[in-house]
Amino acid sequence: DRDIAMVFQNYALYPHMTIFENLAFGLKMRNYPKVEINQRVMRTAEMLGIKEFLDRKPKALSGGERQRVALGRAIVRQPTVFLFDEPLSNLDANLRVQMRTEISRLHNQLETTMIYVTHDQVEAMSMGNRIVVMKDGIVQQVDPPLTIYNKPENRFVASFIGSPTMNFFEGRLKRDGELMFQTVPGDLKFLVPQHLGVHLSSYENKDLMLGIRPEHITTKPLNDMSQKVTVQIQVREPVGNEIFIYFTLDKLNKQYVSRISADNQPPVGRLIDLFFDITKFHFFDKETGKAL
Structure with missing residues (x-):
């Protein structure tokens, strides 16, 4: 078990399950005791503000609410590493800003490593402690956001980070x-x-x-x-x-x-x-x- 929890771009929720069942699914598959499953799900739902949705199906939720459930399904496992695969790309502009703040707050609260994949340089600059800039699968630079911005190691990094571009x-x-x-x-x-x-x-x-x-x-x-x-x-x-x-x-x-x-x-x-x-x-x- 690599102990990595993944949050997908398209939420990947089970449509026939309630939100509670979606959150609990990974723990049930790992044979956690029912009492502990219930405690973890309720604690996570409280943290994300989704307790009122636990009896609903995913289709009854908005895009932002579904993304919170997808986050919750990862958080409930208490992994050592989170892997985010462009989780906000399906949300509208205002909701993206809101969810960026939410994920940053969770990162500070959980104190767990998060690897966040994005094509949005604003997300990278505003959320990352360290940024890995890649081109064609090759790492171009690894540094804190301000170093990336002020001291780009090549023209690709200089043009990719910053809006408007250099x-x-x-x-x-x-x-x-x-x-x-x-x-x-x-x-x-x-x-x-x-x-x-x-x-x-x-x-x-x-x-x-x-x-x-x-x-x-x-x-x-x-x-x-x-x-x-x-x-x-x-x-x-x-x-x-x-x-x-x-x-x-x-x-x-x-x-x-x-x-x-x-x-x-x-x-x-x-x-x-x-x-x-x-x-x-x-x-x-x-x-x-x-x-x-």
Whole structure:
């Protein structure tokens, strides 16, 4: 017995059984005493707020309630490890947020290892103590969420984590008194910060990718290391207290995005100045995608 309890994407509840019977099924199969089964089921139902549903069949429950039952069926076993296979993918947006909080609360309460598989980077960032980012079955990076976000080990990780995704520029490093990154095509130049230049000096005249996250492109300089760039606004996307500004740059046939306060309302179609915080630059090898 591997002592692993699994929570499936599609709930996998037995439709002909009551909720009580669904919760108790695994314990009955393991020949637990009836008294202990009843105690575990009632304790778990109390924990998840599903006591009132114990006499009902799964078809009488909503999606969120069924997911709680699926969680309960795993919890009642008291396993050493939980395995979640995209358990929230069938729920609507509001319910997903609610269930994320619920699972995080249960994790803190149970103090049991949970392995949670998801394609949703928001779920990974908000719920995980450590994140394993995989591509084509190969592990790309294993780190705490903020390390994954701030120090991605390659371009795939950088583009996968973060919404909106990181902006990328193709170009090469050139020495013009100071080390500069020049976009190709185009002739936009960014100063390479000294703390990064020390590690990048061997890449002079080589093709690289520069990355910067949307929140590090602002309408006002955040520090004396912010570089002004003139852009043309294409689309404004309000999202509550923030606005995503999609813009283009002269001679670069690509759209980029900035994340700014909703207090700013730059008009669509106009040229405006945005400020790139060059201390937040990420550089990647163009061929391998590896962070430099």
